[in-house]
Amino acid sequence: MDVTPNPLPLVRRASQAFAILRRRFARIQLASLIVIAALWMALGALIAWDAGSEIRTARAGATALADALSANTARVLREAEQVAAVVAMQVRNDGVAIPLAQFVDEGILKLDAFVQVGVIDAHGVLRASTLPGFKTIDLSGRENFRIHLHDPSTAPVVGKPLIGRTSGKAQFQLSQRIDGRDGSFLGVVIVSVDPAYFTELYKGLRVGRNGLVLVLGTNDFIVRAGGAGSSRGNAFGATLPPDDALRRALQQSPSGTLRMRSLVDGADTVIGYQTLKDFPLAVAVGYSTDEYLSAWRTRSAFLLAAAILLTALILITDRRTSRRAAALVDSERRYRQLIERSPYAVLVQRADIVTFANPKALSTLGATSEAELLGQPIARFEHFVHLDHLSSVGGRSKPRRQAGAAAEALEQTWVRLDGSKIFVEVTAVPYDENGEPGSIVLLHDMTRRKQAEAQRDQLFELSLDLICITSPDGYFTRVNPAFSEVLGWTADELLSRPFIDFVVPSDRQATSQAIQEHRSGAPIEHLEVRFVCKDGSVRWLAWNAVVLPDGTAYATARDVTERRNAQLQIEQARSDAEAASRAKSAFLAMMSHEIRTPMNGVIGMIEVLTRSELSGDQKDMVCTIRDSANALLKLIDDILDFSKIEAGKLQVEYAPLSVEELIDGVCMSLATVAEQRAVALRTFVSPDLPALVLSDDTRLRQILYNLVGNAIKFCGNRASDRGQVWVQARLEAAPPELHFEVRDNGIGMSPEALAKLFRPFSQAEASTTRRFGGTGLGLAICRRLVDLMNGDISVTSQLGSGSTFIVRLPLLRAPEQPARRNLPDLSGVTCFVAASPDFESADIVSYLQSAGAAASVLSDLDFAGRELPATRGPAVLLHDGRGGSVEPESFGVELAARPFSQVLITAGYTLAPAAHDENVIAIGRQALRRRTLLDAVAMASGGMLWHAAGSMPGERGRSAPPEPVRRSPNIAGAIILVAEDDAINRKVISRQLALLGYAAEIASHGKEALRMWQPGRYALLLTDLHMPHMDGYQLAQAIRGEEEQHQHPRLPIVALTANAIQGEANRVRQLGFDGYLTKPLKLNQLQQVLECWIVPPDALQSPSAPSSCVASAASTVDLGVLKGIVGDDAEIVGELLKEYLDSAGGLADDLRRHARDALPREVAAVAHKLKSSSRSIGALGFGDLCAELETVARQGDAEPLSELVAQFDTAFSGVSDEVHRLLQTVTGA
Template identity: 25%
Template sequence: MNSLFTNLLSLQRIEYLIIDQELNILEKSLGVERLDTCEQAHKGQDIRLIFPELTGLEDIFQEILQGRRNNFKLKGMMRSAVNNSDAPVYIDICITNNIHNNYQSHELMILIEDVTNRMVLEQALTQATNEANLLLNKLSATNQYVNQIMESMVDVLMVTTLSGKIKKLNLSAQVLLEYSEAELIGQPICKFITGVDNLITKTGEIQKTSLTNIHQELNSPTISVPLIKEAESVCHTRTGKIIPVAFSCSMVQTEVEHFQGYVYIIRDITERKQAELAKREFIAMISHEIRTPITSVTGMASLLLNSELSIQQQDFVKTIYSSSNILLKIINDILDFSKIDSGKIEIETQPFNLIICLHEAINLLLPKAREKGLKLTLLELSDLPEMIVGDITRLRQVLVNLLNNAIKFTEVGDVEISVKVFKKQELKNAVEIQFAVRDTGIGIPSDRFERLFLAFSQVNASITRQYGGTGLGLAVCKQLCELMGGRIWVESQVNVGSKFYFTIVAPVFDEPGGNNADIANDTQINTRMAKQFPLRILLVEDHIINQRMIGLMLQGMGYQPDIVNNGLEALAALHRQLYDVVLMDIQMPQMDGLTATQHIYQEWTKETRPWIIALTASAMREVELEKQRYLSLGINDYLTKPIRIQELMTALKKCQPLVDSFKNQDMQTKEIEEQDTIKHPVDYAALDEILQMASFNPAINAREFILETIDYYLAETPKILQDIHTYLEQKKYANLRRCVHTLASTSATLGAGDLAILCRELEAILIQENFHDVANLIEKMQTEYHRVQIALQQEQKKYSYPL
C-alpha cells in the first residue's frame, strides 16, 4: 500500500482493509484494530464475518473487480467483541478497486470511517431544527391568537413606544378614530386622545396622581407594570367628532428596548355619559315636579293648622304637615345631591356675618330640640371673625343638617355647637374655620364611619326604618364642605354620642378701606362700567349656558351685547354693523373662533377692526403655549373659562371704541343718566326680601322659590287682565273689582308698586261706582304690566344662574 496514501487516510481517521476476490482479508491498516468491529480481524479471514452487512453483495464486488462499477458505499453498525452486542456507533464502508501502478488488480479495498460523532451532531442538528420549527409554529400560533383577541375586542387597544408613538392597534381603534392602520402607525397617541401626554413624564414613567393612578408590581422580577386605572378624556376623530372615552394605561418593560412602551385600553363612553346626563336630568326634573305640589301641601297644611279645627282634624292636618315635610326633605336631598354630582352648584362669595349665620341655624332647630326636651347650646366664641366671605346659604345648610341629625338621634341629653379659627400662613388673608356639632345620642360604631359620607348609605338598615331619610344628607354635606375648601369627619362612641367636625376656608372681610375689602369686590359688578367704558360688544359663543352667564355679566355692567352662535354668524353680524369688542369662543361648530379671527383680520381694516378677546377653556399653560399663534392671527387678548367678573371687566378696560363708535357719546351718557332717574317698574328690594325670608327655611330652595313665584305671577297676570277686560265688557263690576284686588295684592308683593297703585285707584273708583275712567285706567294697567313683565323676565335671568 502506498505510504503517502496510507498517511492521508490516517489523517482523515479512515482505516482500510484489502481483500481478495474470495473476500478474504489480505491486508489491514494499523489503526483498524481500534474499532471494536475490526479488533479481531486477521489475514485470511472472510470479511463477511466481520461485516455481516456485506453478505449478499458478492455481485457488486464482481462488478467493481471487472471495472463495471467504481465503488459502493453503505452504513454499518459497530459491534463489540466483548459481549457481541451492537454499539450505537456508525461507520461508513466504501468498497473500491485496489489499483497498483495504474493497472487494475484483483483486490478490493474497504475504507472504514467512524462517523459516530458526525451522526450525533446531525441528529442534534435535526432535533434542534425540529424544535426551532415547533417553537416558530408556537410563536406564529401565539401571534395569531393574540391578533385574533385584539381584533375581537370591542374596546380600542393601542400599543405605543416609550415616546408615545403608536406601533400596534386593533380594528376597533380604526373604527373609533376613523383612520386606517397605516395612517395611525407612527403617530403620537396624544394627537387623538386628549390629556394622555399629561399622564406620562419626560422620563417615560407614568405620573403618580391621586385621582387615577395605581402602581402594581407583577411577580416577575424583570417586569414592572405601573397602571393607570380608567381616566376619562375625549378623542378626536378624522371627521372632527369629539367622543368621550375612558382609558387605562399600563407600561410594558422588557430587556429588549424594542418591546418597551405602553398599552392603552380605550372605551367609548358616549352612552354612559348620555345615561348619566339622562339620570341627572330625570332626578332633577322628577324632584322638582314632586317638590312643587309637596310645597303646596305643606303650605296649605300650615294654614289649616292656624284655623279653627277640631282636635281630630288638627291631628289629621299635623300628620299631613309632618309627612309632607319629611317627603320634602327627602326630595331636597336628592335634588341637592344631583346638582352637586352634575357640577351645577357653585359656591357664592359674598360677605356675611358668621355669628348671625350660626344663630340662624340654631333658631331653626330650637323648637325641635325643645320638643324632645334637649338642650341646644352654642359655646362661647373667642377670636371669631365677625364677617367672612363665602356662601352663607351652603354653610347654614351644612350646620342645619348636622344639628338636625344630632337632635334626631338623641333622646336624652344635649346638643352643642362650637367653633374654632385657625390662622395659617399659607392662607394669607383667609382663615380655616372648624365647626363641631356634639350630641349625646346613640353613637356610631367605628367600623361604620366610612359609610356615613357615602351616597344612599346609612349605618344599617334599621336606621332607615326607625328614623327615615335617604342617606344623602351627609354625602351632600361632605361635597359642600369640599367645595368650600374644607373637609368633614366624625368621632363617635356607641351609646355615648357623636361629634361631627367640618372645616371651611374663607377670607376675613374687613370694612371698606381694609386689606380685605378687595376680596369681596372680586365678585361685584361695576354697574356703571358701560358709562365709563362705552363699548359695542358682540359675544360669539355656541354654548347656551355660557351665553347666559357672560350675557348677564355684561348686562350687569350696563352693556347690551349682541349674541351669535358661531364664527359664520359673527362675520355676518360684523358685516351688518361695527363692533368695538368681539368676545370670541375658540371651539365652535361650523366655523371656529380662530378661523373667524383670520377672516376678520383679512377683511377689516385697522380702523374698523374690533378688539378680539378669545374665550378658551384651555388651561393657562396651554394658552401660554398658544399665545404667539393667537397674536399672529389677530387676537388681542384672551380669557380662560370659567369667566370671572373681575377678569372680564379688566379685559374690557383695555378696549378702545372705534372712531365712529360713539360720536354722540355725551348725548348718550345724558340719555342714560336721564333713564336712570325714571322709576323702575319693579322694586327689587321686595324680591330680595322674599329671597331672604325663603332662605331662612332649610326645606325651601330660596332661588327656586322666587323663580316659581315670578313664573306664577307672569303666567297668571295675563289671565287676570283678560278677565278684567271681559268683566268690563259684560259690566260685571263685582267680578272686575275682585280681579283688580287680586292683581293689586300680588303686584305689591313682587315690588311692582306703580302697577299696584293703579289697581288700588281702579278699585277705589269701582267702590264709588264711578265707571267713566275705568277703561282708561285698565289700559294704563296693561301698559304698566308690560314694563313689569320685562323687568321680571330680566330678574328671572339673574336668579336662574346658578341654580
C-alpha cells in the first residue's frame, strides 16, 4: 500500500481546529451581549413610561383635591362672615357687651369650626366673647383691631395666624368693622377659626401617609392651616420663603400643579393648588413622591429582577460555553507544550511512517531539521540502535502494535546521526488516528545519569571514608571497601547481620536512640560510636547520616580513633595539671598557715622581750629581730594572697570609695619610708575624678601599696641624685577609665627583664634579689588582682632611667555622689605659684583652680613683684621656701604697700599646715595632699575652714604599747582557758597573758579544753581553730550546746587563727565565737579583747554583758592618734573633735534609719565613712566595730546585722561621751 506521508504534525492540525472553535465561541458571545443590551434598553423605556404615567395621575389627583378643598374652605369662611354679620347687628342694637356665650348656649351661634367669637370696643378692649368666664383684655395693639380702626371699610379681613390671648389656642381670625347707625366706629367683631378643624377634615383625604395639605394667604404667603400625613410636621404660622416654588407658582397662576420640596420636611412632593375667589387664601394638596411611586417601584423592581435573572441565565450559559472553549484551548495548549517541551524525545508513526518528531527528538538523535526524520519508514530507526541491543528490538514492535499493548521500557545504547553513542530508555505506546493504527515512541536520554551513576559508584568504591546504606530493618544494604579496610569484616559478613551487632554493646542504646530521633529527616551530625573490628579491637567512628521516615539511612563515617586517643591524653594531661595546680595551691595555703603559727611565737616573744629591761645593744638586736620577723610575715602574706588567687578563692567586692583618700592614705603610710630612703614622693589626684567610685578598697590599696613601695625601694638611697616617685590618678574619657600611674627614676629594667616581670617568683635580675630582696610575688599578685577587677596593668622602663607602671580600671561611678566635696572655697583668691624643681607647679595650679582660685605659674619671684600689685582681693604666693619667706620690701616700695600672704612648700611631710610666721604658712611637699594645700592657702588668705575628721583619710593611728597592769582581786581571780596544740604558741600566750596580769590554764586540744571548761571556772576561752581530736569550731559549738541545754552563763570565746582570709571573722561569729584574733598576736590587740570580755564574776550572770563589753572597748578614744596626725595644737585638736561630733551624729542617724528600712548597702556605705573618721580621731575600737558592721552589711545577713547595730548604738553613745570629755579637757571649757 502506497501511503503518502503527511508532513503536518498532529499537534499543528489540532491547533488549527481549536482556532476555528475559538472563533465560533467568540461569535456566540457577541450575540449574547447584543441580546442583553436590547433587553435592558427595552426595560429602561418601559420603566420610564410607567413612571411618567404615575406622575401624571398624581398631578390630576392633586388638582382635583385642591378644587374640592378650596370650595370647602370658602364655605367655612362664608360661615364666619355670616356669624360676624349677626354679631355686628347685635352690637348695633345692644351695645358691645352682648352675652355671646349665652348665644352659643341658646343655639343662636354655632362654633363648629371656630375657637371663639368676640367683640372689641372702640378703645381696643375685648368686651364680649363666646368663651365662658372671659376677662376683658386690651387688644388695641393687635393688627386685626388696628387695621379696622383706620380703615372705614366693613369688608371682612382674614388675619395672620396667632395664639389667642384669651383661648390660648392656635388660630387665624376673620375680623369685620362695626359702625353705628350714625356711621360712628363701635368696635370690631372677630371670629377665630380653628386650624385643627381643617386638620381633622383633611385627614379623611387620601393624600397618603406623607402627603401635604395647606391653607395659606395669597397676599402674605403665611400658612393658616396645614396637616394631613401622620409623619409630617405642622407648618402653622410658617411663611413661604421668597424663592419657594409654590409662592412663585401662586404669583404666576391662581391654580395649577408643580413638583417641589415640601416646606415641612423637604421631601419631594407633587402639589396641586387652587386660589379662593372671595378670600385672599389658597389651598395646596400634595402627594409624596415616595408614596405615589411606590407601586411603580414595585413593578420596576419586578421587571429589573426578571431582567437580571434573564441576563444571568444568558451570561451563565455564555460562561459555561466560554469555559468549555477555554478548557479545550488550554488543553490543546498544554498538550502542545507538553509535547514540544517534553524532556523526552517523542516520535509518532502511522502506517510505519514517521509523521511527527518533537524538538527533543531532533536534538537527541542529532538531526538538524524535521526533514531528516519525518516521512522516514519506522524500519529505518533500527539503524539508530547499537548492535549490542539490536537483537532485543527485532520482532518486538510489530506484535506489540497488533496486540494494542504498550511495549515495556528498555534501556538501550543508540547511535546518533553524527555517530556518537547515547544511552536511552525506549517506550512504545499504541496510537490510533482516524482508524489508522500507529504508535508513539518515547526516548529518554539517560547518558548523563548513567555517567553520574558511574562516578557515584567510583566515589563509593574509592572513598577513604566509610559509606553505607541501611535498610529499615537495620541491615547494611551496601557498604564500600573502606569498611573492610577499617573494621576487617568482608562485605558479605557486614550485609548478613544487623549493623547494630557491630557496635560496642555499651554504645548500642545511644546509637538506636539517635536513629529514632532523626527519622524525620534531620541529619545526624558527628555521632561518635565505637565499632568492634573482626580482630576484636575497637575503633571510634564519627558518623554523619540522614534517616528517612521509612527507616532507610544513608551514612558516612570516618575513623577518629587516633584523634580520640589524643584527646583522652590531652584531657588526662589537663586533669593532671589542674590536680597539680590545686595541690600546689593547697600546699601553699597550708604552708603559709603553718608558717604563720610559729611566727606567733617569734613576734609574740619579741613583744614580751621588749617589755623586759634590756641594754642598748640588746634593744638594738631585738629591733633587728622584730624587723626581720615583720619582713618574713610580709613574705608569708604575699604567699597566702598568691595561693588564694591561684585557688580561685579571692573575690572582688565593689563598694563606694574616694580615690583621693585612697591615694593619700597609701602615700601617707609610705611617706616615712620615702624620707628614710631619701626619696621625694609626689602625688596628684585629678580634680575631675568623681568624688566616689565603685571599686574594691582593699585590693586597690594593695596594688598601689605594692607599686609605690617598689618604686621607693628601687630609687632610694641614691649616691648621685635624689630619688623621685610620682603617683598620679587621672580620668580618661573614652572609654571612661581610671588611670593610676606610678613613675620613678630608679634603676629601670632591660627588655629581657620586662618580658618576665609579672611572672610569679621572679624578679627582673638575679642581682635585684640580692640587692633589694623580695620574693617576686608582688607584681604577679598585682597583675592577678587587676585582671580580677577587669582592668589592665602595663609598664614601660629603660635601664638606668626608671620605670612607669600604669593601672587602667573601668570607671564605675557610685550611684550616690556627695552634694559637694568638703574642701575650702577659694573663690576671689589670687594665687601665684613660683616654679620649682621640687614640686609640680601645674598640679598645684590645677588643685587651686578646682577650689575656685585664680592661679598661674611664675617663672621666678621677680616676676611676682610685677604681677602682685595688679591683683584685687586676697593674694597668696606659693614657693619652695628656699632662703626662707619673702619680704615685701624685697620687691620694692610699690609691692610693700600691697599686702600678700605666702605658703612655703618645704621639704618633709606634714598632715596639716602650720603657721611659720605672720602671713606665712608652711606645708611639706612630701606626698602633698590637695586638702593640705587648700587648707594652707585658705589659712594664708584669712578664710580657713576646718573640716570634719571624717573627710580626712582614715588611717589608724599608732598608740604606745600597753603597760603591764595589776588586777584587782576579783578580776585577778578570773582565769583564762587557752586551747592551743602548738607548744611554742602555748608558751607565747602564757607569757603575754602573764605580762598583762592575767592567769591562764592551758589545754593542748579541744577535748581537753571541753573537759576543763565543764566545772565553769573560767572567765574567757582563747582557742586555736585547728587542733587534733577536736578543733576550735567543734569546741565552740559543744560549749554553746552545753550552755543552752543546762542554762549555763555564756562564756566569751575568742578564736585564735593563722588564717587571715577575708570574711573569716564573720564566719567564726556565726559559729558562736565572740571575738577573733589573727596570729601572730600583738600585745595591744590581745589586751583590748581581754579588757572587753573580762568582767567581775557577778556580771557574768547578766545576758547583756557581751554587748556592754563591746561598747566599753569601742568607746575608748586614744587622743594620741589624732595628735600624731595634726600635731599638739589644742585649738586644732578641739576643732576637729567638735567637727567629728557634728558629722558623726548625722551619719549615726542615717545608719540607724537605713537599718530600720532594711537597706544593707546604705548601712555599709555609712559605716565605711564612720570607720575612717572614727579611726582618725583615735576611736579605734569603734572604727573596728564600724568595719565589721560594713562587712556584715555587704553580705546581707539580717540577724548578725541587727545585733551589730544594737552594739553600734551603745558604742556610739560611749564614744560621743568620751569625745565630749576630751573636748572639755583640750579646750579647758
